[in-house]
Amino acid sequence: EAQVTQNPRYLITVTGKKLTVTCSQNMNHEYMSWYRQDPGLGLRQIYYSMNVEVTDKGDVPEGYKVSRKEKRNFPLILESPSPNQTSLYFCASSLKGPAGVGEAFFGQGTRLTVV
């Protein structure tokens, strides 16, 4: 089954404690991205990757890091989480990118709470 898998689904952590949210896709997609979703602000892109070893900042990259060492995985790293990073996070992938084939598959989301 074609899917984007995020882990964990729920996470509560403390300020400053490094964490990683994993994302994996099984569709051999080149393009992957991370979004955060906040009430009243909709979905905002954090980082995206056009292919292995190619990553770029989205609209709200501050406080986040990503890596793309292999095609299927695109982890989101919070080196020193802060309460303003409490949010619902989504990973997405598509074959060629938003201007290409277009259809994007989204993961189920990760609810992160930073206290």
Place this chain on the structure above:
Amino acid sequence: GESVGLHLPTLSVQEGDNSIINCAYSNSASDYFIWYKQESGKGPQFIIDIRSNMDKRQGQRVTVLLNKTVKHLSLQIAATQPGDSAVYFCAENEAAGNKLTFGGGTRVLVKP
């Protein structure tokens, strides 16, 4: 389920009626648009897309209309069903760009 938005505009529609969801975009350089549906507790799901060289595209029970003159996009759902209850987002992509920009979303509630 997950809280998608506390301040979303809401469209309430009777089951069986047609729904029209509107989206205004601001970037005149955008040339590709997508509609997504997000059900409670789930990630967004692709519905339909349209490129700027078209003004209408139809799918199964859905139609997207694009008016570039006024930078307006709409999604029409025919014979709305209870399973159509969700939050709907439009997204735009700037020509030759690699980022999607999402609109704020509209909540659709289908009344039986």
